[in-house]
Amino acid sequence: MPENDEVDRIVAAWQQAHPELDFSPLQVLSRVGRLAKHLDRARRDAFNSSGLEPWEFDVLAALRREGTPFQSSPKALLQQTLVSSGTMTNRIDRLVERGFVERRTDPHDGRGVLVEMTDAGRVAVDNAMVDLVKRERELLGALSPADQERLAGLLRKLILDFD
Numbered sequence: 001m002p003e004n005d006e007v008d009r010i011v012a013a014w015q016q017a018h019p020e021l022d023f024s025p026l027q028v029l030s031r032v033g034r035l036a037k038h039l040d041r042a043r044r045d046a047f048n049s050s051g052l053e054p055w056e057f058d059v060l061a062a063l064r065r066e067g068t069p070f071q072s073s074p075k076a077l078l079q080q081t082l083v084s085s086g087t088m089t090n091r092i093d094r095l096v097e098r099g100f101v102e103r104r105t106d107p108h109d110g111r112g113v114l115v116e117m118t119d120a121g122r123v124a125v126d127n128a129m130v131d132l133v134k135r136e137r138e139l140l141g142a143l144s145p146a147d148q149e150r151l152a153g154l155l156r157k158l159i160l161d162f163d
Helices: 006-017 024-049 052-065 074-081 085-097 120-141 145-159
Strands: 101-106 109-117
Touching: 006 024, 006 120, 024 074, 024 120, 052 074, 052 085, 052 109, 052 120, 074 085, 074 109, 085 101, 109 120
Parallel strands: none
Antiparallel strands: 101 109
16 A cells, blocks of 8 residues: 555545545545646646747647648647637747748638648657657656556546546
């Protein structure tokens, strides 16, 4: 049996303060919240090491997942990154300034625009992803591959109601 962690201490204190309440959700979700803070730090560090802001990584990663020629419409990008149209326009402008993307006329619709990732953008997002996977692997280091698979399945089951 693993030793107690901070969540165990917090839950025990609450159980003393309110013995009539069931604190079992805290056993899971407080740990998820604490892990999320570690994950946020690991992601921020991975992006910083590649010279990217988290929002830049999000947009470039969406383009990278499209495959060659690494392009998408602004509308599809905003749907993938869950931001407003105005925010996406601003982000594209800033990525153009950094040389990570270019705007192209959509060959299927002369009025439409496609955002295409440049080689510099691809290198930056690929470097960030290599670093991110390494850091996330370290976060999961205490779990066996079987435990990681089991946890992924349980979290998938939980999150499906939200997605």
